[in-house]
Amino acid sequence: xxxxxxxxxxxxxxxxxxxxxxxxxxxNIGIDIRVNGVPFTNCQAGALIVINSTRYVGGVGGxxxxxxxxxxxxxxxxxxxxxxxxxxxxxxxxxxxxxxxxQTISLQGCIANAWPYPNAAPPPTxxxxxxxxxxxxxxxxxxxxxxxQPTTEP
Numbered sequence: 347x348x349x350x351x352x353x354x355x356x357x358x359x360x361x362x363x364x365x366x367x368x369x370x371x372x373x374n375i376g377i378d379i380r381v382n383g384v385p386f387t388n389c390q391a392g393a394l395i396v397i398n399s400t401r402y403v404g405g406v407g408g409x410x411x412x413x414x415x416x417x418x419x420x421x422x423x424x425x426x427x428x429x430x431x432x433x434x435x436x437x438x439x440x441x442x443x444x445x446x447x448x449q450t451i452s453l454q455g456c457i458a459n460a461w462p463y464p465n466a467a468p469p470p471t472x473x474x475x476x477x478x479x480x481x482x483x484x485x486x487x488x489x490x491x492x493x494x495q496p497t498t499e500p
Contacts, residue, residue: 358428360395368398387450388420390427411458418460
């Protein structure tokens with residue numbers, strides 16, 4: 347998990363789009379997501395993180411990890427662009443692919459990886475036990491404004 351400040355890069359919408367809609371949204375800002383003439387990849391278009399629904403549903407053949415990992419990678423990669431990061435290459439065969447590597451296109455000998463900091467300690471697991479409910483404070487009865495005086499009968 348990466349915490350960012352309130353700058354312009356921290357505000358975005360993730361959009362799951364049909365391939366040709368994704369292509370049109372990405373093409374509007376000059377990014378061609380086609381491979382062999384077919385909309386294939388994803389993009390970051392301004393405040394939109396555009397995820398190609400075909401990739402989200404089916405992943406990428408030969409990716410080397412589960413569909414869940416691919417989905418996490420795709421979103422994290424495009425959010426990385428929104429935060430100002432560019433593409434990088436595989437650091438070496440058998441190493442974890444950087445999340446900003448274009449893993450949808452090729453792993454270049456790296457191992458599929460969805461996370462920017464895969465070796466960091468995971469965040470603490472939330473406590474599954476519910477927090478105790480504190481009963482509302484009760485209001486004490488109003489105190490008398492005057493004390494009663496005993497009366498004596500003549």
